[in-house]
Amino acid sequence: MESRFGFKDFVLFAMIVGIGLMVFLVIWQRDRQFTQLRSISDQLSQQSTALASLNRTLERGLVVSAPTASAQAAQASPSGRDESWARPGVPVTWPEPWGPANDPRDEPDFAMGGTLTEIFEGVPRKLTPFTLNEVYINRIVQEVICESLAMFASDTLDYHGWLAEAWQYDPNGLWLRVKIHDDARFSDGQPVTAEDVRFTYMDYIHNPEIEAQEFVAQTENVQDVVVVSEKVCDFLFKDAAFDNLYAALRFSILPKHYYSQFTPSQLNQSTGLAMGSGPYRFEITPSPANQWAPGQPVVLVRNENYWRDPPFVDRHRYTFIQDNVARLTAFDNGDGDIMRSTPNQTALKLSDPEWLEGHTARAWPNMRSGYAIVAFNCGERNGRPTPFSDKRVRLGMTHLIDRDRVNRDFYEGLGEVATGPFPPGQGDDSIEAWPYDVERAVELFAEAGWIDRDGDGFLDNERGDRFTFEFIYTTGSSIGPRLSRYMSDQCERVGIEVTIRVVDWSMLESIRDARDFDTLIQAWSWTSPESDVYQLFHSSQIENQGDNWIQYTNTEADALMERGKREVDANVRKQIWADLHRALHEDQPYMFMMQLPWLRFTSNRVKNIHEYPVGINKMEMYIPLENQR
């Protein structure tokens, strides 16, 4: 009898494998317990360090009330605060400290604690600060884990002090002296110093070995950061520019003692080395061996060492669901409290009273939303001027498109017809959008020389060329297909021939570089309350592959952009932007289609959610006790 592998052998084999597997799992479980133990001992050691430093301070003795008349009094400013650190002769700005615009702490159901979950529509590829310019890094790292020197007030969009207590801005816009708050400290208890600021800008962002290229571009006007004293540093700018304050104040300050222990290649290859002074932190301080990696949810816990009032919610959690249906299903299941919705979903849910009892659908424009445009090539394409090089043709096109209808049909009426490239409040908000008026459009085309001369139903110019153009949108554009069809219908009504072309993103890039297009659809989003349009519209940006790929030239607008860019006084600038807004409105280098609002669904489990010009402020939300789980 030959020996073969029988049923009994199989059972034996399966049992051995099963036992081995169980042993492995048990070992794994023990391992995980050790990890948790380590995190506890990590926290314990941090706390004992903090306690020791407290003890030392107590031993040295505390000054309960400051000596009244001394050298300080001589330096005291009209505001009654110590300004001995400041440069003489330049007024000091003492901004309001950043905090909740609506303080909920007096609400009857206010409670600390709970977990706030936000569902994002894409997975962040990295959470190490400045290594990628992605909306997720910016939202999680720059606003929750790390702090910048100042922050926009949620409601007024003024700079409020965050790490910075005060600053002095050179009236000529060439330097900025910043005084860091004395109490500011990182989540491991180390104080935030001027050296950390210098490190962040000069040794981290501007270090060519670290992949922070896009942030180098945003802060390129910062020439140097000079440490004046432990808490005071000077920013030196290459030249006066209106966004110098943004470049200096709005970037996260990183702890030098933490980041300098890694090599540039470790930082480039890392996925979650995020540590800072913000209200939340990773439970275990990340290290190259133990850091968040894409595919896992991001869980942040309250930074118990936080140097200001502790935030209200215990934990911030971020999960990532790309698919629209799945995201809404998860949200409805209660797996999340905040999510971004689509126009369709918003319209659908706004008419569902049952859903609205437990949730809120929000739509509002703010400084981080954006606008959709149809870009006209205002110059030459392949050596010949496009029809849109004539301003009247561009204006005619704008009159030809019923933008209210586009809003109604494509954006569910949630958008707003745009008049210019500026976020609400920056330009002249009194400008009326051009109306939908086909007759006026035909008139404008005729003024520009486009008349149906040969009676074939199409407009021609004097040379007998037919009015024809190409409309480009990118693959994946949600409204591209429908908008292009609507546009070509409208154009054919008045005798203009439209061909539609779909390209992918990288193709679009080379098309724009070569200025090889007639019209294309595009959306821009804003990142700050004041948007700089110099790159988009200034004539110097046409040549040399600049970003004015629509080849728009207008000397009057050029002058306004140059003045606006250099103007340091915000009030003067406001008037310049308003004039520029009007000039661009008259010229229509883009057909400004739609201001796109932010769309958010929020769960009513979470209280004190407000729609601000800055977006939403997660730091002021709280979860009443009965809603915590």
Add this chain to the structure above:
Amino acid sequence: MTAYIIRRLLLVIPTLIGISFLVFMLIALSPGGIGAAVRAQAGAQSTSSLGLQEAYLEDRYGLDDPVIVQYLRWLARISPMKFGTPDQIDPTGAVVRAPKTLDLPPLAGLWYAEGAVPGDLAPPDDIEIGETDEEKNLTYRAAANEYARERIAYIGASVEVEQALRSYAIANGMRHALEADNDLKLDVFKREGFDPAFPEYAEIVSAGTLSLEALQRARQSRAHLQAVFDARPYPRATWTILGIPLRLGPVHLATPDFGVSFSTSRPVVDLLAERLPVTLLLNLVAFPIIYVIAVPMGMLAAIRQGTWIDTLGGALVVALWSVPVVWAGVLALVFLASNQNLGLFPVSGLQDPDSSAMTILPFFNGEGVWQRGAVLDVFWHVALPVSCLVYTGFAILAKQTRAAMLDNFNADYVRTAKAKGVASRDIVFRHVFRNSLLPLITIFATLFPAMLSGSVVVESIFSIDGMGKLVLESINQRDRELLLANVLLVGGVNLLGLLIADILYALADPRISYE
């Protein structure tokens, strides 16, 4: 047999080189070229220093070299056999290479600075890099950082030269010296020569002089870095056996380097290591299910040929096969995962957000409440995606099994066995089924690589970050290194799958032999 296997394995190498060459060229020739999407991302930021960013990216990934050179460089990196100076490995495990060389700024020595173009500097030989590993590390890091700063300053300066040349060309009617996207055609510039009378020429000279000064500084720091590198601050990356490096003259063996992904600047290997287990998990659960259900179904249909079992089973698997996964996935989400309906399964992901706090094994906690633990949690999460992966797979396998079994049932040897009085059970399992295995092996050989490539649709619907999405992203981003590594992986596994199938043929059918 062994000789056959070795021969087949050796054939894998040229095949893979061919595949990678094709893919490499396809990306290079696609509109926008390699890394275009990376540049597009940078462009969306709308900054005035776009030109510098582009130059930086090109410099970092060597995109400004001819495509063939880039391909050969890539091949050299992924080959375990290397030539020239061995790389070194720093304490964090990163590969440290000899410093990159510096090119001259455009038209240097021709249009400006004639005869004054400085040559390469020899590395100083009296270099002190310190005694301890820590000191050596610090010395190297400082030198590398200094060279990186000088190099980027020089690249910035040579971008200025390009800008000046462009302005010159535009102002002086030399548009034909520019590509459609405004890149310079240097040979046209060289051919046509310059006219110092034009005011734009002075700009070229001043930008050129500045860039040559920057070049000189960069060369100094490069020479310094080269000297530090030559002093071997770190151990070499060469493989060793018992402490003896595998090195013969300029040839040595070292770990292949699949490079860094353009879009995330993370090592490609890390990205694959992140995604591969996810896809493997899904497929390792899905494939046994497909086989365990489809093969017996096909056998049953063959034994009961023509009965209602055959008809109904056949209709069912074909019906399932024709349901699109996109639709089925969304239905599963809405009906099985949404709390408004059944709400039996989780909506997304592979584990509960809190699973890191769970125990690994299931147990009843103190109050006697069932805790599912992290392992069962994963199975609960993959239930819906796996269902979507398996239901389309039944049809092909079941129908193939049925057809193969029927063929054999009609064979002479079955009639003989029946006549001999062999039990029908033994006929089915020991004779017919064994002989019907060949087509099943063929199917396995094609399915096996598919296990690694993942399913884009299922992964997107259920928010699972597997190989399918990774490949799609790498194509969309024109992420060359990532895409090539994927192609190599899937291609290699494909070839291995075919080889394994051939070996299995020989095992299943004694008539096949490769001697």
